[in-house]
Structures are given as C-alpha cells and as structure tokens.
Amino acid sequence: MTDQREEMVSALQDEVLSEMAETFFSARKAVDDEIELFRSREDELRRASQRALCLAAWLSDLLTGRDMAERLWLALGVPVDFLSLVDSGERCPHRDLPFAWTRRGRYEKLLQDVYEDAWRAFDDYVNGTATPVPGRPGKVRRLGYRRYRRWAGEINRMVEKVNRDHSPSCVLGMARSMDVQGQDKLRVAGGGMDGYSCALDATLALPCLDERVPALPDLPELPPPDAAARTLRSFARKAWDERRARAAEVLARVEHSQE
Numbered sequence: 467m468t469d470q471r472e473e474m475v476s477a478l479q480d481e482v483l484s485e486m487a488e489t490f491f492s493a494r495k496a497v498d499d500e501i502e503l504f505r506s507r508e509d510e511l512r513r514a515s516q517r518a519l520c521l522a523a524w525l526s527d528l529l530t531g532r533d534m535a536e537r538l539w540l541a542l543g544v545p546v547d548f549l550s551l552v553d554s555g556e557r558c559p560h561r562d563l564p565f566a567w568t569r570r571g572r573y574e575k576l577l578q579d580v581y582e583d584a585w586r587a588f589d590d591y592v593n594g595t596a597t598p599v600p601g602r603p604g605k606v607r608r609l610g611y612r613r614y615r616r617w618a619g620e621i622n623r624m625v626e627k628v629n630r631d632h633s634p635s636c637v638l639g640m641a642r643s644m645d646v647q648g649q650d651k652l653r654v655a656g657g658g659m660d661g662y663s664c665a666l667d668a669t670l671a672l673p674c675l676d677e678r679v680p681a682l683p684d685l686p687e688l689p690p691p692d693a694a695a696r697t698l699r700s701f702a703r704k705a706w707d708e709r710r711a712r713a714a715e716v717l718a719r720v721e722h723s724q725e
Contacts, residue, residue: 493628493631494628494672496624496628497621497624497625497628497672500621500624501621501675504614504617504618504621504675507609507614508614508681508682510609511591511609511610511611511614511682512681512682514587514590514591514610515591515611515682515683515685517587517590517591518584518587518588518590518591518685519548519551519552519553519683519685520553520587521580521583521584521587522535522548522549522552522584522588523552523553524580524584525538525577525580525581525584526549526552527716528573528576528577528580528705528713528716529577529701529705530705530709530712530713530716531712532549532552534701534704534705534709535549536549537701538697538698538701541697541701542688542689542694542697543689544686544688544689545686548683548684548685548686551683563576563720563721564576564579569714569717570703570706572717573702573705573706573713573714573716573717574698574699574702574703574706576717576720577698577701577702578691578695578698578699578702581688581691581694581698582691584688585688585689585690585691585694588685588686588687588688589687589688590610591610591611591685592610592611592612592685592686592687593608593610593612593613593687594608594609594610594613595608595610596608611679611682611684611685614679614682615677615678615679618675618676618677618679619677621675622674622675622677625672625673625674625675626674628672629671629672
C-alpha cells in the first residue's frame with residue numbers, strides 16, 4: 467500500500483513539474499514570438515521612412531534649397547527637426563509632369579503634386595497604411611511609427627509580467643519544495659535559495675525593448691494638400707520670381723527625365 471502511495475505521489479509530482487515547465491517556457495516563447503514579429507516589421511517601416519525623406523528631399527530641390535524648404539515647413543506649422551535627416555543629393559523616381567500653359571504654371575503644379583506625394587508618404591509612415599488581416603475578410607489594420615512605438619510598450623508590459631509571474635527562481639523554488647527529502651537535506655546543510663534566486667532571475671530575465679525605437683526616425687505629420695494649397699502656391703511663385711534660373715533648372719531636369 468505504501469509503495470502504491472509513493473508511486474501515485476511521484477506520478478503527481480512529475481505531472482505538476484511538467485505543467486510548471488510547460489507554463490514557464492510557453493510564457494517566455496510567447497514573448498519571444500511577439501518580439502520576433504515586432505522586429506520583422508522594422509524594415510518595412512524603415513523603407514517607408516526612406517520614401518518619405520526622399521520626397522522631402524525632392525521638395526527641397528524643387529524649392530531651390532533647404533532655406534526655402536525650411537521656410538515652407540515653418541509656414542505650414544511643421545517642425546523642421548527632420549530636415550537634418552534629408553539627403554539633399556537624393557532623388558526620387560520622377561512622376562508625370564502636370565500640364566500648364568506656362569513653365570511657371572507647370573512648376574507650381576509640380577510642386578503641389580510632389581507635396582501631395584510627400585504628404586501621403588509621411589502619413590503612411592507615421593500612421594500606417596491599411597492592409598487586410600489574413601483570415602479575417604473585411605478587417606484591416608494599420609501599422610505606422612506611432613502604433614509601432616505603442617506596440618513596443620505593450621511588449622514591455624508582457625516582458626514585465628513574465629519576469630514577475632514566471633521567474634526562474636519561483637519555478638525552481640516550487641520544484642524544490644516538492645522534493646521533501648531534498649528540502650530536509652538542505653535544511654540540515656543550511657542551504658537555500660537566498661541570494662542565488664536574485665542572481666538567477668537577473669541573469670535569465672527577459673530584456674525590455676527601447677520604446678523610443680531609436681532605429682526609426684520620428685517624423686511629423688504634414689497638413690493635407692487642400693490645407694497647404696495656398697501656401698504652396700505662394701512659395702512656388704516666390705521661388706520662381708526670386709530664383710527663376712535655379713527653379714527653371716530644376717524643372718528642366720525633371721522635363722528631361724521624362725523624354
């Protein structure tokens with residue numbers, strides 16, 4: 467009878483230990499999987515930021531220089547810190563030239579068209595583009611820079627919960643508490659988990675993400691084209707009147723690229 471009881475206790479201990487181990491590793495794997503998915507989207511966002519900055523560079527080029535571009539952004543109420551990331555030598559694929567009866571009119575319309583492209587690219591990066599959710603017809607999701615940063619915060623809360631609720635020392639302590647004979651030997655020897663548990667948890671703790679996401683630029687939102695139209699026309703005329711030779715040169719370069 468005693469042997470049977472010991473076998474039942476041993477089987478129960480094995481089952482409990484197995485469930486504890488499965489819970490411990492499953493919780494950590496769920497975090498690892500979420501972080502892997504998080505990092506897999508970083509390149510996509512980086513490409514979106516590069517396209518936005520490329521179009522910002524094209525706008526600066528059309529406006530004949532960074533000084534005029536900075537004045538435009540300030541007039542539109544857009545912070546200009548991001549201009550330090552703009553490569554003045556970068557050129558985006560040129561779009562079709564708009565029709566106008568005069569070269570001045572064509573220049574003005576081209577500036578407005580490129581601004582609209584830039585506005586859309588900045589919005590795609592900051593707020594994300596709507597993409598279908600696999601397996602859920604009619605459902606879409608948007609992942610932009612802002613949502614990506616919130617996602618980092620959500621993952622960090624997952625990490626903190628796993629480190630708190632599924633710490634290695636907690637699991638190991640529970641496992642040892644089930645070994646009655648082992649506990650008796652530890653008490654006799656004066657051993658325990660004190661000190662060791664803190665070092666174990668610190669060594670095996672899952673790391674948090676940097677919620678600032680320093681690998682990606684923090685770009686501003688741009689006013690929609692309709693709201694910016696009057697300011698764009700004003701700056702196009704100013705650039706054409708004050709720097710006609712340089713503005714005409716930029717326009718000619720675009721025209722030649724279409725031939």
